[in-house]
Amino acid sequence: MPIATPANPALLDVSEVSKSFGSVAVLRSVSLQVTRGEVVTVIGPSGSGKTTLLRCVNFLESYDSGSIRIDGREVGFRDTGARQRRSERDLAKMRAETGMVFQSFNLFPHLTAAGNIMLGLRKVRGKSSTEARAIAEHWLGRVGLAHKADSLPAELSGGQQQRVGIARAVAMEPKILLLDEITSALDPELVGEVLEVVRSLAEDGMTMVMVTHEMAFARDASSRIVFMADGGVSAAGPPAEILGADIDNERLRSFLARFRASHF
Amino acid sequence: MGYTLNFNLIWRHFDKLWGGLLLSLELAVISIAIGILIGLLLAVWYVSAGRAVRTVIAAYVEFIRNVPLILLVYLVFYGLPTVVDIAYSAQTSFIATLSLYSGAYLVEVFRSGLEAVPRGQLDAGKAIGLTPWQRLVHVRLPTMLRITLPALSNTFLSLFKDTSVASVISVPELTYGAQWINFNTFRIVEVYLVVTAMYLLTGYALLFALRLVERRFRAAH
Numbered sequence: 001m002p003i004a005t006p007a008n009p010a011l012l013d014v015s016e017v018s019k020s021f022g023s024v025a026v027l028r029s030v031s032l033q034v035t036r037g038e039v040v041t042v043i044g045p046s047g048s049g050k051t052t053l054l055r056c057v058n059f060l061e062s063y064d065s066g067s068i069r070i071d072g073r074e075v076g077f078r079d080t081g082a083r084q085r086r087s088e089r090d091l092a093k094m095r096a097e098t099g100m101v102f103q104s105f106n107l108f109p110h111l112t113a114a115g116n117i118m119l120g121l122r123k124v125r126g127k128s129s130t131e132a133r134a135i136a137e138h139w140l141g142r143v144g145l146a147h148k149a150d151s152l153p154a155e156l157s158g159g160q161q162q163r164v165g166i167a168r169a170v171a172m173e174p175k176i177l178l179l180d181e182i183t184s185a186l187d188p189e190l191v192g193e194v195l196e197v198v199r200s201l202a203e204d205g206m207t208m209v210m211v212t213h214e215m216a217f218a219r220d221a222s223s224r225i226v227f228m229a230d231g232g233v234s235a236a237g238p239p240a241e242i243l244g245a246d247i248d249n250e251r252l253r254s255f256l257a258r259f260r261a262s263h264f
Numbered sequence: 265m266g267y268t269l270n271f272n273l274i275w276r277h278f279d280k281l282w283g284g285l286l287l288s289l290e291l292a293v294i295s296i297a298i299g300i301l302i303g304l305l306l307a308v309w310y311v312s313a314g315r316a317v318r319t320v321i322a323a324y325v326e327f328i329r330n331v332p333l334i335l336l337v338y339l340v341f342y343g344l345p346t347v348v349d350i351a352y353s354a355q356t357s358f359i360a361t362l363s364l365y366s367g368a369y370l371v372e373v374f375r376s377g378l379e380a381v382p383r384g385q386l387d388a389g390k391a392i393g394l395t396p397w398q399r400l401v402h403v404r405l406p407t408m409l410r411i412t413l414p415a416l417s418n419t420f421l422s423l424f425k426d427t428s429v430a431s432v433i434s435v436p437e438l439t440y441g442a443q444w445i446n447f448n449t450f451r452i453v454e455v456y457l458v459v460t461a462m463y464l465l466t467g468y469a470l471l472f473a474l475r476l477v478e479r480r481f482r483a484a485h
Binding site: 058060088089092093095096097098099100102104105106107108109110119120123124168169172 | 382384385387388389390391392393394395396398402403406407410
């Protein structure tokens with residue numbers, strides 16, 4: 001299991017992050033380090049804070065205390081001590097360093113598949129229309145949708161939309177890719193095509209943090225699995241250890257038992 | 265019951281009606297164009313501003329919605345120049361009134377449209393690093409316009425009919441043309457039959473054209 005060292009510093013460094021919605025604590029002093037090229041899977045019961053943690057990493061949501069750094073730079077705050085929020089312009093720049101794929105795809109409905117990918121390339125990366133189109137076509141090819149470049153989201157299946165969603169995120173060449181339950185809204189027969197794309201990105205060395213309920217995929221594709229419960233990290237380790245039969249963590253055992261009972 | 269229909273006098277003065285119809289359309293088009301600008305600006309301002317601004321915008325909308333259009337027309341044309349030192353033609357005054365009038369309705373249309381844009385799309389815009397302005401222009405407005413297009417065509421159709429109110433300050437639009445012919449020929453039944461048909465046919469034609477535009481947009485999205 002790759003541990004951040006001075007020679008291999010953490011690309012993503014989440015340190016003691018806490019967050020409450022009103023009186024409900026959703027994140028309790030969560031710490032997590034991810035090194036370059038790692039694929040970290042976050043599992044846990046619903047309401048355990050997995051999605052919130054992911055949304056804090058690109059500051060779609062703020063947090064009350066702690067720090068989140070990508071490549072050594074604080075994501076949401078100019079000054080951690082004073083907790084001075086970055087300007088919206090700065091935040092936009094920071095967010096462009098991370099890619100995110102959503103459970104409900106969230107494609108822009110008025111733009112074609114290629115148009116969805118080109119928007120960020122043109123407006124954020126400053127590419128020309130021709131360059132952006134070439135990059136969009138390259139990534140659509142990678143996700144097996146070269147022939148759908150000019151289709152609108154409404155004309156695509158869920159699996160196809162999600163593959164466009166992945167292409168939109170990776171085309172920006174993010175340092176880290178965040179995947180938020182990206183197969184949860186898909187019909188079972190469409191899950192495979194999406195996971196295949198993720199697997200090929202992992203093979204390319206893309207650093208990823210994913211929240212998923214696909215345990216078999218998590219076991220095969222992750223370098224590390226983090227189990228969250230009640231807003232905190234309850235267990236973390238290599239898949240064989242976390243998903244193994246002899247893990248010494250009562251909550252994790254009962255989560256996995258319940259999970260197996262409902263999925264197999 | 266000795267009344268026999270005689271349309272000859274109407275046809276002789278038909279240029280008054282034809283010119284009136286064109287002017288009615290012109291008034292409606294100019295007013296909705298300005299109204300859309302007012303509506304967009306205030307709606308975007310409303311959803312991004314604080315309480316004070318919201319209150320002012322809401323007051324404008326409520327004022328316009330609760331005062332009859334004819335009264336607004338009188339207020340702007342007769343009232344305002346007596347209080348403030350300005351002068352304008354009846355036509356300019358009416359365009360200003362109708363623009364403010366449609367603007368108030370469109371603020372509401374656009375505001376609810378902006379709020380109906382799914383959160384997820386805005387998150388996606390944030391996630392790829394778009395600035396707030398870019399998210400507004402490239403994500404929020406296109407989706408909002410798609411959502412509000414049917415309401416926009418309905419507003420335009422209402423405005424076209426509302427141009428008839430301009431007759432009360434002698435703007436020579438279609439209804440004024442009808443009144444002129446009535447006063448000069450006393451063919452009241454004939455002239456209003458013809459004018460009703462003209463409003464009806466133009467309204468249907470506009471509706472048909474606007475629905476075509478809407479369908480194209482829906483097919484393209």
